[in-house]
Amino acid sequence: MTDEFEPRIVAFLCKWCSSAGSDLAGVSRMEYPSNVLPITVMCSGSVSPLYIFSAFNKGADGVLVSGCHPGDCHYLKGNYYARRRIALVKKLLEFIGLEPQRFQMSWVSAAEGKKYTQVIKDFVKEIKPLGPQTKLRRNQ
Amino acid sequence: MVKVEDIKKEAKRILKEGKVKYIIGYKKSTNGLMSVPAFIESPEDVENLIWDPTCVYNLTRFLVDEKRRKAREKNPDERPVGIVVKGCDSRAIIVLLQEKFINRENIYVLGISCETTGVLDEKKLLKKLNGKKAEKVEYDEKDNFIITTLDGKSKVPADEILAERCLECRANFPVINDILFGEKVDRKLDNRFKSLEKIESLSKEKRWGFWKEQLDKCIRCYACRSVCPMCYCDECVVDTINFAVTADTTAEEKAQRIKWVEKSPTTSENFVYHFVRAIHLAGRCIDCGECERVCPMDIPLRFLNKKMEKEAKELFDYDAGFDPDQPSLVSCFKDEDPEDFIR
Amino acid sequence: MEKILTKKSFSKWVKKLESYKIYAPVKNDDLWNYEIIDIPESIQPDYPNTVLSPKKIIFPQREIFLEFKASNEEGLEVKEILPEERPAIIFGVRPCDARALTLTDNVFKGDFEDPYYWKRRNQTILIGLTCNIPPSFDCFCLSVGGSPHSKDGLDILMTDLEDKYYIESLTKKGNQLINLAKDCFEEPKVMDKKDLEKIQANSEIQIKRQIKDIKKIPKKLKGMFDTPFWDKESLSCIQCGICTYLCPTCHCFDINDEVASSAPLKGKRVRTWDNCQFPDFTMHSSGHNPRPDKASRLRQRILHKFQYFVELYENFQCVGCGRCISKCPVGIDIIEVLDKVRDYGL
Amino acid sequence: MDYNVYIPKLAKIIEIKEEVGGSRPIKSFRTHFINKNDFSHRCGQSAMISVLGKGESMISISSSPLVKDYLQFSILKMGRVTTALHEMQVGNVIGIRGPYGNGFPIEEWKGKNLVFIGGGIGLAPIWSVLNTALGKREDYGDLILIYGARTSKDLVFNDELKELKKKITVFLSVDVEEEGWKEFVGFVPQNVTDKKPSPKNSITVTCGPPIMIKFVIKALKDLGFEDEQIYTTVENKMKCGIGKCGRCNIGKHYVCKDGPVYSWAQLKNLPQEY
Incomplete structure (x- = not known):
């Protein structure tokens, strides 16, 4: 076992696109870091900011929200709402001094297995040097 | 200048004519300087009404109580409630109308213009007087407040003891009213988000240091939530049990209620509470500053809401509390909303 | 034991108390609170009321009761967690706040002694300071059986005589602290004693607020349970928890399990302050709530302090510190409420 | 400690x-x-x-x-x-x-007839005292149980009730008519009125939903029971169980410690906060 810090990333993945994208990456045997705890949601627009705060509160080192590209939402507009909401959450978290790298959003379609692996790779690479997220984490 | 006699005259009229069932206004407190909310039911009690710089409360919060009380009554009095509002408070009414929480015909708005000043900050005043007790604070013709202490009267430039929010106010004039007191005076503001710079200019770690210290102070008395006219949810994320319980609610439903926040006042739990509140108020907070005023631990809560107000303006060109017909901030979008942060 | 401590010798004395955890009122921004201090400077005699009373040290807002975890043998393991063994001294306790602790003692003793409360209580020494001038505009200690120089619950009472403190040691614990640094103290002179009496008499005159005929109130309240009085008085109440959380005598609490991991099970059971003004305080699981509205909850607060506790312990559960008045977001004034109670129906 | x-x-x-x-x-x-x-x-x-x-x-x-x-x-x-x-x-x-809690003062009830009246889960606290009286049968006079629930399927201790019928008088009831039910149909208070237990040298113990208790007490009063003969239990939300956490009080009484058993003579003088 190495002592290297392995971040835990909670990823809220839209069932119609990003979640399928991650499956595609899996079945295509693409390699990517295993730091992600995926949570499939019906739409990126259904991700309440409370889920994000709660993930950090319960010890996530990073949180990703991933949905369909603009125009591709299964429910037509969900990802546009998400875009607004996530922008606000991101600003708020940065305002109190959380490292901006720890909270990210991406558009990943069902066909973009490759992009999904890249998003995760980049995410892990960026937050590894930051070390564990202790600011918002519950003391257990 | 607003004359309290004019307000009383109108209050008396609408009560006498039975136009309203009661009026929510301000009266003098028993323990000293500050005003307290008054619920005036009869024309005789109108004499208690006051208007001075200690009328800090955002009384629209009591419209939430009124709605709940009415819902419980079998034969509710359908007449409107009269309510005294300042510019900022009137914008809370707009948001409540926008969210269809209240109906226009259920309120009779007595709007007061703050003109060139506003209301005072009790803590600033105490400091100004070196801990001495003020008996009375009044408006002056100019931009001064007249303070009466046991030593006599003195004039103080309003700016020195004005509430922070009044210094950054763009709505010193009621945007909605049935009758208006005072004049519409334009206000010049270089930067309505100036106070935020103090924090935004800090480094990331300094910002966290600042907020950690603030969050640690919280004792979770929920005064910020209780005083806020926008915090009208039946059940809040911090409540320990389901409030919306009926005879049909199953044990499983109750058991499965997620405990998002522990009751312990630790940094992490206080963070979730205040952040849920901040994000829930994004595009709804009208900056009445009540949360910050009532906080017994002096947590600068207004910064969180102000930050959201600023981002709503800068990212989405959205202003809360001016137009009851506009969709709320997070239930609308524009194609050109920024997405440079998305991968 | 009575002594004189010059202000110069004060820090010398405090240095001798190093082995104790020391708390004193500290100002952060504009907020006064009791905090642990490393190098105790001279206590400022004119600090206003702290936001929270020393209650927060004896009865902290969060107290871990026990830890639990799944175990192979019995299926479950429960471990008692008692507060750390460490004697503490609180400097600058207001006489009302010390009296408050003697009132909460009533609750935590009896058939079921509370080990957490008593562990902290017994290892804490309270050093009070006479309120030469009232620390708040809303002080009314004289009305509820206290005074600005009350000795109830204190181990030592200090009174500021300008360049020195008049020290009255009231308990064995207090004597011990003085004996740790005998050379810091002097014997009081006749003049000092006179100064003390003068200041203490003067301190009482300065308390401006009072509840008249308070003795009539408990009986009066008993007949007022089912009156519309409470609906009217509670109109402006916003149902926050400030009055009770800041109250030095309010002691209601909640017990909750905080789970760190559900499989395998691991977590803590903790006590936190709770509040009779919150609707979930009394709401049954079925949805039934015996105190369903703010009128009944305001009534509970007043009756608990001024009727029920009088019936149980012959004491008002109020020490007149004035915090609930000064900090109420809507200016509900307990003195005014009780004045109205006294005159109700007359 | x-x-x-x-x-x-x-x-x-x-x-x-x-x-x-x-x-x-x-x-x-x-x-x-x-x-x-x-x-x-x-x-x-x-x-x-x-x-x-x-x-x-x-x-x-x-x-x-x-x-x-x-x-x-x-x-x-x-x-x-x-x-x-x-x-x-x-x-x-x-x-x-x-x-x-205080429990029932069964020592004081020696030599008396005991009438137990229960509704739904309210039979649980009764069960303890009923079985104790059965175990010391010679200490008490007649024992009667009047018990009901919404339907026959909602009756607790069903098997034990059958056994119990062999030893003491048991009157059961269900709220609404159902097939095969031969006993009383109606609410528990109505069954009390119907069966007319005698107040003479008797103590009654009533446990069940608050609304049932209210009407049972009325029925008992109509039958001539004195307030001191009527016992019931009260429940409130509790956390500590030892009279400290401050939420279950009715007046100065902490239900957890001073209750849950009250005679109607005591309870009727307490504020209605349960």
């Missing part, structure tokens, strides 16, 4: 019996302390049951103090803790602290 009042003692569930199914299920749990201890209770007392990780709940002890092998709790699935209890299996471990 030799013991910590807040630390529960661990007990193993040794038997679970499903009393009532459906949407408001009731199960009876028999438990056995893992370590030896001196837990001993009086009839009508309760205990704080812990499901560690979920919390605690105050539950009345339905077994008689005469039974030494186990403690029995009959529990309606209602909220977080009771739902977790209903999901438990034989062999699982729970925590128990107590016993708490």
Whole structure:
């Protein structure tokens, strides 16, 4: 076992696109870091900011929200709402001094297995040097 | 200048004519300087009404109580409630109308213009007087407040003891009213988000240091939530049990209620509470500053809401509390909303 | 034991108390609170009321009761967690706040002694300071059986005589602290004693607020349970928890399990302050709530302090510190409420 | 201070019996302390049951103090803790602290007739005192049980009730007509009025939903019972169980410590906060 810090990333993945994208990456045997705890949601627009705060509160080192590209939402507009909401959450978290790298959003379609692996790779690479997220984490 | 006699005259009229069932206004407190909310039911009690710089409360919060009380009554009095509002408070009414929480015909708005000043900050005043007790604070013709202490009267430039929010106010004039007191005076503001710079200019770690210290102070008395006219949810994320319980609610439903926040006042739990509140108020907070005023631990809560107000303006060109017909901030979008942060 | 401590010798004395955890009122921004201090400077005699009373040290807002975890043998393991063994001294306790602790003692003793409360209580020494001038505009200690120089619950009472403190040691614990640094103290002179009496008499005159005929109130309240009085008085109440959380005598609490991991099970059971003004305080699981509205909850607060506790312990559960008045977001004034109670129906 | 009042003692569930199914299920749990201890209770007392990780709940002890092998709790699935209890299996471990409360003053009732009136899960606290009276049969006069529930399926201790009928007078009722039901149809208070228990040298014990208690008391008063002859139990939300946490009080009484058993003579003078 190495002592290297392995971040835990909670990823809220839209069932119609990003979640399928991650499956595609899996079945295509693409390699990517295993730091992600995926949570499939019906739409990126259904991700309440409370889920994000709660993930950090319960010890996530990073949180990703991933949905369909603009125009591709299964429910037509969900990802546009998400875009607004996530922008606000991101600003708020940065305002109190959380490292901006720890909270990210991406558009990943069902066909973009490759992009999904890249998003995760980049995410892990960026937050590894930051070390564990202790600011918002519950003391257990 | 607003004359309290004019307000009383109108209050008396609408009560006498039975136009309203009661009026929510301000009266003098028993323990000293500050005003307290008054619920005036009869024309005789109108004499208690006051208007001075200690009328800090955002009384629209009591419209939430009124709605709940009415819902419980079998034969509710359908007449409107009269309510005294300042510019900022009137914008809370707009948001409540926008969210269809209240109906226009259920309120009779007595709007007061703050003109060139506003209301005072009790803590600033105490400091100004070196801990001495003020008996009375009044408006002056100019931009001064007249303070009466046991030593006599003195004039103080309003700016020195004005509430922070009044210094950054763009709505010193009621945007909605049935009758208006005072004049519409334009206000010049270089930067309505100036106070935020103090924090935004800090480094990331300094910002966290600042907020950690603030969050640690919280004792979770929920005064910020209780005083806020926008915090009208039946059940809040911090409540320990389901409030919306009926005879049909199953044990499983109750058991499965997620405990998002522990009751312990630790940094992490206080963070979730205040952040849920901040994000829930994004595009709804009208900056009445009540949360910050009532906080017994002096947590600068207004910064969180102000930050959201600023981002709503800068990212989405959205202003809360001016137009009851506009969709709320997070239930609308524009194609050109920024997405440079998305991968 | 009575002594004189010059202000110069004060820090010398405090240095001798190093082995104790020391708390004193500290100002952060504009907020006064009791905090642990490393190098105790001279206590400022004119600090206003702290936001929270020393209650927060004896009865902290969060107290871990026990830890639990799944175990192979019995299926479950429960471990008692008692507060750390460490004697503490609180400097600058207001006489009302010390009296408050003697009132909460009533609750935590009896058939079921509370080990957490008593562990902290017994290892804490309270050093009070006479309120030469009232620390708040809303002080009314004289009305509820206290005074600005009350000795109830204190181990030592200090009174500021300008360049020195008049020290009255009231308990064995207090004597011990003085004996740790005998050379810091002097014997009081006749003049000092006179100064003390003068200041203490003067301190009482300065308390401006009072509840008249308070003795009539408990009986009066008993007949007022089912009156519309409470609906009217509670109109402006916003149902926050400030009055009770800041109250030095309010002691209601909640017990909750905080789970760190559900499989395998691991977590803590903790006590936190709770509040009779919150609707979930009394709401049954079925949805039934015996105190369903703010009128009944305001009534509970007043009756608990001024009727029920009088019936149980012959004491008002109020020490007149004035915090609930000064900090109420809507200016509900307990003195005014009780004045109205006294005159109700007359 | 030799013991910590807040630390529960661990007990193993040794038997679970499903009393009532459906949407408001009731199960009876028999438990056995893992370590030896001196837990001993009086009839009508309760205990704080812990499901560690979920919390605690105050539950009345339905077994008689005469039974030494186990403690029995009959529990309606209602909220977080009771739902977790209903999901438990034989062999699982729970925590128990107590016993708490005043219990029934059965010593004072010696030589009297006892009329038990119960509705739904309200039979649980009655069960303890009823079985104690049965165990010391010679100490008491006539024993009568008037018990009802919404339907016959909602009656708890159904098997035991059949046995009980052989020993004492039992009047059952269901709220609405159902096929095959030969006993009384109607609410419990109506059954009380119908069966006319005699107030002479009698004590009544009533447990059930608040609304039922209210009307039973009215029915009993009409039959000539004095306030001192009527006993009932009160419940309120509880956390500490020992009169400190401050939420269960009715006036100066803490229901957890000073209750839950009250005579109507006491209760009628207390404020209506239960």
